[in-house]
Amino acid sequence: MNHTAGYIKLIEEKLIYDNPLSNEEDIKGFILEGKARISFENNTMCLKNELDHGMGQQANYVLWCPEEFPENIKITWEFKPITDEGLCILFFGASGNGGKDLFDPSLSKRTGEYPQYHSGDMDAFHISYFRRKEPDERSFHTCNLRKSRGFHLVAQGADPIPGANDCNDFYRMEVRKYSRNIRFSINGLEIFEFDDDGILFGELIRGGKIGFRQLAPLTAEYRNFKVYALC
Secondary structure (H helix, E strand, O other): OOOHHHOOOOOOEEEEEEEOOOOHHHHOOOEEEOOEEEEEEOOEEEEEEOOOHHHHHHHOEEEEEEEEEOOOEEEEEEEEEOOOOOEEEEEEEEEEHHHEOOOOOOOOOOOOOOHHHHOOOEEEEEEEEOOOOOHHHHHOOEEEEEEEOOOEEEEEEEOOOOOHHHOOOOEEEEEEEEOOEEEEEEOOEEEEEEEOOOOOOOOOOOOEEEEEEEEOOOOEEEEEEEEEEEO
16 A cells, blocks of 8 residues: 555754743844843843933844744744833844844844845744734734845734733743745734745845834843744
8 A cells, every 4th residue: 555645754853952032141142233232131031222212213222133044943942021012023043134143244234124134135924912002003912923135014914911910920922934835923822924926025045134123112021032944
């Protein structure tokens, strides 16, 4: 009997990066674009804007892990909002246009202002979650997946995270990027899925950097940042 038709290849996970984000030494070598107050209490990394949020985009920032990650990965981290107003983003598969390293000196300087990241000289996917900055975001909570260069909204799903006052624990965030497929979940609940054809929104995004972006005036905590290779 031929079992080939019923064969399903199992995807194996191999832990390739493990960072508890528990103290200042854990982010040694990380690259901050923009200005932020980064502190560590209770073995967690706490991010808060340094510049007054009245400065708009200039008060926002991105904290990059310096590692280069492969194309097929699972990213996990734990997140807890301390205040409500603001927004969080995870960049992944980030590189300079034309396959350059994200920190190639020929690329334009980035200082945390959003257009530099979605319509500048870098390519990436980014997921915005805990979107509580604008009135429409606070009244209807969603998580968005965008592909850049460009401001392409390619997937969207409901955000199950409540207001900060009702968050009594960390939330388990997970992104899976395997071949053309991307999935995002919170506490094991799938929020959205996207299959990239490599045509409609530009060429396929391969490997690259991972970065955490936060919008003023949000204060939030992060811990247990891990990356697995999928094969």
